[in-house]
Amino acid sequence: MLPDFFSLKRELSKRFRRQLRSEIDAHAPVWSQIRAYVMVEGDTFSFQTVDGDVQKQKFKMMTHRIEVPADLPPEQMQLKVQEKFREMTEAMGRKFETSLFESIREVTDRTGLALDARGKPFHPSMLWDMVEKMPIDFDKEGNPMLPCMVVHPDMFKAIEPKIPEWESDPELRRRRSEVLARKKEEWLDREARRKLVG
Amino acid sequence: MIERLVENWLDNVNERGYEAAFCQALAAKGYRIVHRSSHGPMEQGKDVIAVSQNGEVCAYQLKTGNLDQRIWRSISGEVNDLVESAILHPNIDPTVPFKPFLVTNGEITDTVRLDIVAKNLAWRNRQREPLQLILKHDLFNWFVELQGRFLPTTPVDFQRFLGLYLAEKRDFLDKRNFCEFLESFLPIDDEIPRAEIRRVFSATAVIANYVLSGFQSVENHLAVAEGWIIVITYLLRIAESFRPYRRLWEPALRLCIAGMEDSLQLLADEALSNPHLIEGDPSVDMPFIAARKTIVLGYLAGFAIYNRLAEKKHPQDFDFFGKVLQGFSPSQLHLWSESASPYIFAMIAFVWLYGREGQACRMAGSVANTICKANSRSQPVGLPDAYFEPQDLMRAMALGENPFGHHQSFVGRSQSIQTFVEFIARRYRKRMLELLWHGISEIDPDEFVPTKAADLCRWRSKKGDSQTRRWPHPQDWNSLLRVAEKRETPDLLLCADFPELVVLFFLVFPHRMTPALSRFIDLRIMDSVNSAGR
Numbered sequence: 202m203l204p205d206f207f208s209l210k211r212e213l214s215k216r217f218r219r220q221l222r223s224e225i226d227a228h229a230p231v232w233s234q235i236r237a238y239v240m241v242e243g244d245t246f247s248f249q250t251v252d253g254d255v256q257k258q259k260f261k262m263m264t265h266r267i268e269v270p271a272d273l274p275p276e277q278m279q280l281k282v283q284e285k286f287r288e289m290t291e292a293m294g295r296k297f298e299t300s301l302f303e304s305i306r307e308v309t310d311r312t313g314l315a316l317d318a319r320g321k322p323f324h325p326s327m328l329w330d331m332v333e334k335m336p337i338d339f340d341k342e343g344n345p346m347l348p349c350m351v352v353h354p355d356m357f358k359a360i361e362p363k364i365p366e367w368e369s370d371p372e373l374r375r376r377r378s379e380v381l382a383r384k385k386e387e388w389l390d391r392e393a394r395r396k397l398v399g
Numbered sequence: 400m401i402e403r404l405v406e407n408w409l410d411n412v413n414e415r416g417y418e419a420a421f422c423q424a425l426a427a428k429g430y431r432i433v434h435r436s437s438h439g440p441m442e443q444g445k446d447v448i449a450v451s452q453n454g455e456v457c458a459y460q461l462k463t464g465n466l467d468q469r470i471w472r473s474i475s476g477e478v479n480d481l482v483e484s485a486i487l488h489p490n491i492d493p494t495v496p497f498k499p500f501l502v503t504n505g506e507i508t509d510t511v512r513l514d515i516v517a518k519n520l521a522w523r524n525r526q527r528e529p530l531q532l533i534l535k536h537d538l539f540n541w542f543v544e545l546q547g548r549f550l551p552t553t554p555v556d557f558q559r560f561l562g563l564y565l566a567e568k569r570d571f572l573d574k575r576n577f578c579e580f581l582e583s584f585l586p587i588d589d590e591i592p593r594a595e596i597r598r599v600f601s602a603t604a605v606i607a608n609y610v611l612s613g614f615q616s617v618e619n620h621l622a623v624a625e626g627w628i629i630v631i632t633y634l635l636r637i638a639e640s641f642r643p644y645r646r647l648w649e650p651a652l653r654l655c656i657a658g659m660e661d662s663l664q665l666l667a668d669e670a671l672s673n674p675h676l677i678e679g680d681p682s683v684d685m686p687f688i689a690a691r692k693t694i695v696l697g698y699l700a701g702f703a704i705y706n707r708l709a710e711k712k713h714p715q716d717f718d719f720f721g722k723v724l725q726g727f728s729p730s731q732l733h734l735w736s737e738s739a740s741p742y743i744f745a746m747i748a749f750v751w752l753y754g755r756e757g758q759a760c761r762m763a764g765s766v767a768n769t770i771c772k773a774n775s776r777s778q779p780v781g782l783p784d785a786y787f788e789p790q791d792l793m794r795a796m797a798l799g800e801n802p803f804g805h806h807q808s809f810v811g812r813s814q815s816i817q818t819f820v821e822f823i824a825r826r827y828r829k830r831m832l833e834l835l836w837h838g839i840s841e842i843d844p845d846e847f848v849p850t851k852a853a854d855l856c857r858w859r860s861k862k863g864d865s866q867t868r869r870w871p872h873p874q875d876w877n878s879l880l881r882v883a884e885k886r887e888t889p890d891l892l893l894c895a896d897f898p899e900l901v902v903l904f905f906l907v908f909p910h911r912m913t914p915a916l917s918r919f920i921d922l923r924i925m926d927s928v929n930s931a932g933r
Binding site for chain 1: 777786804805806807808809810812829832833836837840841843847849859860861862863864865866867868869871872873874875876877878879910
């Protein structure tokens with residue numbers, strides 16, 4: 202073996218991997234907003250839904266294989282490795298994001314929370330139809346904590362010019378106020394149930 | 400290689416350091432240890448008294464290093480006592496002859512040998528048994544033979560062993576590494592021939608002794624106590640498969656328990672004599688005092704509870720209480736992560752035992768409230784879980800490192816909140832819980848349930864379910880009380896036969912303080928008051 206500076210390189214490699222995790226975040230904007238809970242032991246995890254059902258799941262492995270020719274000169278090798286890692290962060294970001302949406306789809310289908318637009322173009326009333334179906338929490342000041350809306354870039358281009366018009370539409374504003382008032386009532390009701398009784 | 404290491408250990412250990420291993424070696428040979436001395440003036444030269452399988456009574460005096468003429472002269476009084484004084488022990492007939500042994504981890508000079516031969520003649524003439532010697536090479540052979548196949552064999556295991564053996568002895572014991580080391584040679588869930596059971600238990604304790612005696616030599620009593628609690632836990636884990644053969648494994652286990660008791664007593668003595676619990680270099684000690692106080696007072700409380708549950712109330716029980724009470728306020732203690740929860744649980748249970756129910760419940764409520772605030776969903780990270788040791792977190796804090804994983808969070812859940820909630824519920828402090836409940840209801844109780852219940856007695860378990868559950872909204876008081884007062888003995892040898900060890904087990908394995916185990920032990924503590932009074 203040639204001199205490797207092994208320990209120092211291992212430390213640098215650790216730092217590089219941490220940096221990669223941040224780069225994966227850049228390619229998984231929704232997934233990166235989710236908190237991570239580390240399971241130190243065991244091979245399964247289970248949790249209880251708001252309906253009281255217990256869901257037990259196994260861990261899923263997510264991998265991405267990269268290959269770099271071993272006979273490249275050093276400068277090219279470093280560039281190639283970095284290029285491959287960039288590819289990897291993109292691919293992993295996509296995988297995380299896809300897996301997240303698959304899970305959401307699976308849950309919304311199962312619980313009946315999915316909304317089928319039946320091919321119609323997007324309209325904000327659909328958004329409020331969706332919000333109607335969901336439990337919405339409010340912060341300590343009573344402001345709604347609305348869910349994140351994820352749209353395809355092409356779709357966003359199509360709807361972006363219409364946003365000011367929708368925002369000033371009195372009918373949509375009325376709908377928004379009605380839905381949020383109902384949601385706030387539901388939230389207050391839920392909050393009121395967070396107590397010890399009997 | 401390992402033989403060289405055993406030899407090195409024997410060369411560097413004093414008699415207190417090898418006494419436990421010596422007793423284990425006797426136990427492995429089938430001897431019953433009747434008495435181990437506290438090294439006081441009343442021992443009549445007998446550090447260890449044991450009875451062989453055929454009923455022969457033996458008395459041992461343990462010494463350190465080479466015995467030359469000068470040392471021999473200085474100990475001749477003790478040696479005379481060893482040979483001539485009768486054994487005064489309720490389990491031994493004082494008229495029965497016994498065999499006296501002088502044990503040292505060194506050698507003797509020729510002049511001493513000749514002197515012993517001469518003295519033996521005189522003792523024989525006076526109807527006394529002659530003095531026999533157990534020297535370094537005998538001890539070496541005993542230990543190496545006892546360990547047999549249990550010694551680390553692979554380079555990785557050997558490296559781990561060396562890491563522990565050569566570790567900085569004034570630091571915390573690396574519990575995780577120590578457990579991994581034990582797991583590397585212990586036959587967990589493996590078949591062991593009946594004839595081997597005794598040897599497995601004794602050999603484990605002897606190997607552990609190699610590691611722990613270094614900590615003992617610098618009087619790091621906490622590390623030694625934790626080491627023995629780990630060994631006891633693992634021996635109980637193995638004993639799960641051999642419950643019917645208790646008479647084979649119990650003697651070795653009892654010796655480990657005695658080792659644990661000795662080190663806890665020394666820790667308690669030191670804590671009682673140190674008014675502000677300042678340790679080491681005082682110029683940089685300030686950030687560590689609250690954590691040290693939490694740990695030390697937790698151990699004082701745990702030790703007191705251990706003694707009470709073993710039905711031998713400690714003579715210094717009230718002194719322990721006074722010391723715990725001095726520091727028993729949220730402003731003096733440190734909840735660095737949920738691994739601090741067992742220390743506080745031990746303290747509140749102990750304070751409750753002295754009739755301070757209000758104070759105990761207020762502290763339990765304060766901890767629950769702190770967890771609720773720290774782990775509220777509006778927080779970014781929350782209070783770290785019980786897998787985070789104080790030294791890891793304090794090191795990260797002091798050096799500006801991030802000890803957590805990528806996006807790691809602890810909010811919205813807690814491993815210990817249910818323990819504190821149920822503690823309050825069992826004391827019928829409904830009003831207190833009503834006031835706290837809005838916060839509590841946001842924190843989901845979380846626990847790890849191993850596939851094999853016995854694996855709770857391991858540092859980590861690969862098979863099992865990490866369970867997060869929600870409190871009902873609203874929570875019915877009667878349902879909560881039903882759960883809190885549910886009498887169920889967990890299917891563990893630790894709980895069934897050694898419940899007095901459970902609180903100490905929590906202190907060393909904080910991630911194992913599950914609601915079921917803490918409920919079981921708290922009910923035992925409450926029962927102990929009902930049966931014996933406070």
